[in-house]
Amino acid sequence: MSSIKIRTKRQQGTTQIRTLIAHPMETGLNTDNQNQKTIAAHFIQTLTVRHNDKIILTTDMGSGISRNPYFSFEMKGGEPGDKVTIQWSDNQGNRDSQDALIS
Amino acid sequence: MMQTRRQFIKKTLTIGGAFWASSWLVVKPLWAQTETLWPTGLFAHSKYQAALKDITGGQALIASKDITLTIPRIAENGALIPFSLSSTLEKAERVFVLVKKNPVPLVARFTLSPQVNTQLSARLKMAKTSQVVSIVLANGQYYYTDKTVKVTLGGCGG
Amino acid sequence: MTKLLFWLLVLGLLPIAPSTATPLNDQRTLQQHFLTQFPTLSRQDFANGVYALDPDAKQSWLAIEQFPPYEIAIDRGKKNFFTPFKNGQRYQDCFVDYQQGIGQHYPYWDLKTKTVVTLSQAINRCRQLNLEAPLKPTAGDLIALTAYLAFLSRDQSIAITIPPVPAAQAAYQQGKNYYHQRRGQLNFSCASCHIQNAGKRLRTETLSPLLGQTSNWPTYRLKWGRVGTLHQRIIGCHKQIRATPPALQSEVLRNLEYYMSYLSNGLPLNGPSVRK
Numbered sequence: 001m002s003s004i005k006i007r008t009k010r011q012q013g014t015t016q017i018r019t020l021i022a023h024p025m026e027t028g029l030n031t032d033n034q035n036q037k038t039i040a041a042h043f044i045q046t047l048t049v050r051h052n053d054k055i056i057l058t059t060d061m062g063s064g065i066s067r068n069p070y071f072s073f074e075m076k077g078g079e080p081g082d083k084v085t086i087q088w089s090d091n092q093g094n095r096d097s098q099d100a101l102i103s
Numbered sequence: 104m105m106q107t108r109r110q111f112i113k114k115t116l117t118i119g120g121a122f123w124a125s126s127w128l129v130v131k132p133l134w135a136q137t138e139t140l141w142p143t144g145l146f147a148h149s150k151y152q153a154a155l156k157d158i159t160g161g162q163a164l165i166a167s168k169d170i171t172l173t174i175p176r177i178a179e180n181g182a183l184i185p186f187s188l189s190s191t192l193e194k195a196e197r198v199f200v201l202v203k204k205n206p207v208p209l210v211a212r213f214t215l216s217p218q219v220n221t222q223l224s225a226r227l228k229m230a231k232t233s234q235v236v237s238i239v240l241a242n243g244q245y246y247y248t249d250k251t252v253k254v255t256l257g258g259c260g261g
Numbered sequence: 262m263t264k265l266l267f268w269l270l271v272l273g274l275l276p277i278a279p280s281t282a283t284p285l286n287d288q289r290t291l292q293q294h295f296l297t298q299f300p301t302l303s304r305q306d307f308a309n310g311v312y313a314l315d316p317d318a319k320q321s322w323l324a325i326e327q328f329p330p331y332e333i334a335i336d337r338g339k340k341n342f343f344t345p346f347k348n349g350q351r352y353q354d355c356f357v358d359y360q361q362g363i364g365q366h367y368p369y370w371d372l373k374t375k376t377v378v379t380l381s382q383a384i385n386r387c388r389q390l391n392l393e394a395p396l397k398p399t400a401g402d403l404i405a406l407t408a409y410l411a412f413l414s415r416d417q418s419i420a421i422t423i424p425p426v427p428a429a430q431a432a433y434q435q436g437k438n439y440y441h442q443r444r445g446q447l448n449f450s451c452a453s454c455h456i457q458n459a460g461k462r463l464r465t466e467t468l469s470p471l472l473g474q475t476s477n478w479p480t481y482r483l484k485w486g487r488v489g490t491l492h493q494r495i496i497g498c499h500k501q502i503r504a505t506p507p508a509l510q511s512e513v514l515r516n517l518e519y520y521m522s523y524l525s526n527g528l529p530l531n532g533p534s535v536r537k
Contacts, residue, residue, distance in 0.1 A: 001336065001337075001340065005328075005332060005333075005336075007328065014220065018224075018327070018328050019328075020328045020329075020330065020332060020333070022333045024486075025228075027206070027228075029206060045141040046141050049219075051218065054218075055134065055135075055216065056134075056216045056218045056219050057134070057213065057214065057215055057216060057219050058134070058213070058214040059211055059212070059213050059214075060141055060142055060145075060146075060211065060212045060214070061210065061211040061212075062146045062207050062209060062210060062211070063207065063228075064202060064205050064207055064209070064210035064211070064227055064228050065210060065211060065225060065226065065227055065228070066182060066183040066184075066226040066227060066228050067182070067183070067330075067486045068330040068333060068486075069225070069226065070185075070224070070225060070226050070328050070330070071223070071224065071225050072187075072222075072223065072224035072225070072327075072328075073219055073222070073223060074219060074220040074222035074223075075218055075219050075220075076217075076218050076219065076220060077218070175317060175320065175321045176317065177317060177318075177465070178321075179318055179321050179322070179483060179537040180483035180484055180537040182483045182484065182486060183325065183330075183483045183486075184321075185321060185324035185325055187324075224324075224327075226325070255464070255465040256464060256465070
């Protein structure tokens, strides 16, 4: 299962792109209650939004973004059938990507 | 040939040099720069002032009524605070969101192409009551607005 | 004629319930109490808990509900629900009416085993019937399954039944007694905060009323950063008043859930939800 959920909504001449991502966004400052060990920092660093394979927005973030991050963006234009791609990479070398078609 | 060899070489070097120098004038807009390296330096700052200086290069921040930051006055829980940011400033290239008193003040940096409006929503964490600052880089200037969000201890110790 | 009158008199005096405080009476009294205390709220509003009482908190909540983090748990639960057991049987063979919503009937009194059964237990029963190991109450997969079933049960009116058998009535009564009994170093009962001081502030917290407290589970608590259960929340509350908490899915908590849910009969289910 992809970690990325995408919802698009065409409005007056724009397309709202919203995404919810399953990711712990650990700061590296928390301790595990069970074993008293520090939980390693684990957070998305970069998220890109593509429209028909062209980057339209990049988000660089730190662990100050909440767990299971959510973002909403507004793109100019957008036609049914257009492809939106959300991609992320984190500080531990993981990555994921998901496509959605504008309806 | 009218000119001397010396003149010819000088001319060639001058023209060649001009071409070489001008290639530096064609700067790619921020959003089109394909190196997507995470700005480690910006996120390494633990003090707001240092992060701000690194972002603006010392340039002054200009208060702007053309940026709207919507965020709760009192956080339900510091772990997840929803916010929205919109701006009518033209040629906005970057948006920065900072929480002054967070262990890492810089929360996010958005790099915008002309194909997106400056209209964003996200969810951030706050360690304690602090100002939240949103900065928009537009036309080479850094504009900002800020809001204070209270983060409190709940009843019965949270 | 006198014989008929005699028997009518005898039957009329037979104690069907221990006192005039029947469960139905409790339910009506409680609902009326809160509707009177908060005249601007309809019964349905109480299902939103504190968000029905605090407009600022409600704004923040609605912003999160635009694309709520519990959707991740619903997706996981849906995937689990439609994964057949090793023997080829499926969850829908146990929960035949799952599409119409089943959450409004939980917890229920099981006449055979003579105990209150919660949805989590029913899921585990289904697993055990199909030779699968039961899941721990804290298991993400189990919570996700309840999240999916709660999602399908949205808008159903809570419809808990207490059969007229002494053991069921006793379970309800135990739940009620537990709710009203003071405990812990802070010496509070559940009722101290959630009935007597509902709507008031405890530091910056607004105390939610008992009415509607069971409608939104399992819930993504911002404090937990994940979806959790009513029992987990109740245990948290015990710790907050410095009382020894009972075990998850123990008889004590199941009877307490039985009591709490019954009192909210008629309110709409709205889980999974987000709370602070």
